[in-house]
Amino acid sequence: MKTYDLVIRNAEIHTMDDQNRVIDHGTLAIKGDTIAWIGQGEPPECAKTEREMDAAGMALFPGFIDTHIHIFQSLLKGLGADHRLIEWLNLSALPYGRIMTPNQHKLAAQLACMEALKSGCTSICEFFYTNQDAELAHACIEGMQSTGIRSVFIRVFQDTGEEYGMPTEFIEPADRAMREVAALKKQFHEDDMFTIWTGPDVTWSTTKQGYQTMLEYCQSEHVRYSMHLKETEVDNEMCFRYYGKDIVDLLEEIGFLTDQMLAVHCVNLTPDDIRRFAAHGVSISHNPAPNLYLGSGIPPIPESLKSGVNVALGTDGAASNNSTDMLETMKLAALIQKGIHRDASVITAGQVIRMATRGGAKAIGMEGKLGILEAGRKADMILFDPCHLKSCPNHDTEAAMVYASSEENIDTTIVNGKIVYRKGVFASGIAETELCRRIEAEVQKMKVLV
Ligand SMILES: [Zn+2]
Missing domain, CATH: 3.20.20.140 (Metal-dependent hydrolases)
Structure with a gap:
């Protein structure tokens, strides 16, 4: 039986916990919809992992x-x-x-x-x-x-x-x-x-x-x-x-x-x-x-x-x-x-x-479940990639995120343990250009009625 569904390695993890801990070259393991382990090095019994992700150069934040x-x-x-x-x-x-x-x-x-x-x-x-x-x-x-x-x-x-x-x-x-x-x-x-x-x-x-x-x-x-x-x-x-x-x-x-x-x-x-x-x-x-x-x-x-x-x-x-x-x-x-x-x-x-x-x-009444990256919480998080023209060079990741970023910096979005968006692709299968085309057609219909 597998121990984790997803293990993210080498990330600069911004936990947003009470001590504002940032874990360099951190590892975060997800099982089901929950963060199972977070820290440096290997999570226990990590041999049986469904999927691994190398996040070198990127930062992990709560969603x-x-x-x-x-x-x-x-x-x-x-x-x-x-x-x-x-x-x-x-x-x-x-x-x-x-x-x-x-x-x-x-x-x-x-x-x-x-x-x-x-x-x-x-x-x-x-x-x-x-x-x-x-x-x-x-x-x-x-x-x-x-x-x-x-x-x-x-x-x-x-x-x-x-x-x-x-x-x-x-x-x-x-x-x-x-x-x-x-x-x-x-x-x-x-x-x-x-x-x-x-x-x-x-x-x-x-x-x-x-x-x-x-x-x-x-x-x-x-x-x-x-x-x-x-x-x-x-x-x-x-x-x-x-x-x-x-x-x-x-x-x-x-x-x-x-x-x-x-x-x-x-x-x-x-x-x-x-x-x-x-x-x-x-x-x-x-x-x-x-x-x-x-x-x-x-x-x-x-x-x-x-x-x-x-x-x-x-x-x-x-x-x-x-x-x-x-x-x-x-x-x-x-x-x-x-x-x-x-x-x-x-x-x-x-x-x-x-x-x-x-x-x-x-x-939203989910104080104990969301908002912080720590074991036991729901696995909602994002991988922030500072390596883009707008945010390069990155001297301070939190400053880069707030003052010098845009959606291109969001590499991966994980909700409830599932990767829902990664590198331009939505797991839902809904294609961005097709959606925009359908919406433009509907907007034409709306304009006639107002
Ligand atoms: Zn309003």
């Missing part, structure tokens, strides 16, 4: 975790460019979200997840809000799973929002939405590779009753939840008009701020909000690209980290990012804070990689 994306927007790149959030939504995501077919959702999922895998991402959190037809969610899930990526599917709801342009077919009572979430959970098998959450889409599309109904469901069924929060000033404009208070005050009052919550964007967090996030264990998904692209602003990330808030990274929908590239997200996350603080040390390359790995693992 990145993209904690916020809207997959359908992968077919909408460039639409609504140069507009702020509400106008941009009404030019791109909302009109196209109304007409996209299940097949288009599936193709969008393959496009987004394949780009993610190719740029070092091993887990993705889909925030799904086009719920006018349950088939759309099914197609998106099918598309994600066909690529081999680890995923969270967040089936969200809107129970108001017409005045901001939310299409009426998206709007539903929260109790009906929770029944749909329960139905999805019955239909799809959940395990460490795939889980289903819910959440309110955004402040201006949710009533106070909606938050309460969702919270009751999540607490009774032990379901995690996520929402867009304080992305722009519109959140509080609506909240003050309807409820006479700040949205974070309202959420705290109804018991919504918990360690099961993943708050997305948080551009306009106040010091008091940060203090309460830390106290209640709320995680933040920081999405720098759309915050810049839509002119929303820059969230207080160093301040949140300093206060002990868990911060993860996300790409957000490709209509407000134009890509699903975590490497680009990491670079932006570092540079924008250095710039606005006028302090190059305010956030380091190592901190950014931690947000993309350990921060993500905690944000």
Whole structure:
């Protein structure tokens, strides 16, 4: 009987553990979906190995975790460019979200997840809000799973929002939405590779009753939840008009701020909000690209980290990012804070990689299973090859990864012990050029309808 399924040798292993250990010329052995051994030299009883990989010159890191994306927007790149959030939504995501077919959702999922895998991402959190037809969610899930990526599917709801342009077919009572979430959970098998959450889409599309109904469901069924929060000033404009208070005050009052919550964007967090996030264990998904692209602003990330808030990274929908590239997200996350603080040390390359790995693992409730390379954890990792024009020469691998890399540096992506991407080839068998050709044809059909 074989002892290991895959042994990777001669890698510079960045464990991202509490001591930030880097193992030179390290070996990592995988059995099934788990890291079985890590260290220097030979793993015990290594004679019987299914596959070996020589990683000389390369570095091994935990895979990145993209904690916020809207997959359908992968077919909408460039639409609504140069507009702020509400106008941009009404030019791109909302009109196209109304007409996209299940097949288009599936193709969008393959496009987004394949780009993610190719740029070092091993887990993705889909925030799904086009719920006018349950088939759309099914197609998106099918598309994600066909690529081999680890995923969270967040089936969200809107129970108001017409005045901001939310299409009426998206709007539903929260109790009906929770029944749909329960139905999805019955239909799809959940395990460490795939889980289903819910959440309110955004402040201006949710009533106070909606938050309460969702919270009751999540607490009774032990379901995690996520929402867009304080992305722009519109959140509080609506909240003050309807409820006479700040949205974070309202959420705290109804018991919504918990360690099961993943708050997305948080551009306009106040010091008091940060203090309460830390106290209640709320995680933040920081999405720098759309915050810049839509002119929303820059969230207080160093301040949140300093206060002990868990911060993860996300790409957000490709209509407000134009890509699903975590490497680009990491670079932006570092540079924008250095710039606005006028302090190059305010956030380091190592901190950014931690947000993309350990921060993500905690944000999706998998703190003990992902985010660190150590024996006993799930085998999600990437081989980073610095030997490319952009990143050559490599004086500091973490700096090279954050400041001087692109998808060409990702040699191999391993999810749950399986090689899902290696040297330009996807194990799913989905060919990149054929997928792009099919998507271009579908986009022509969409344009006629909008
Ligand atoms: Zn979003």
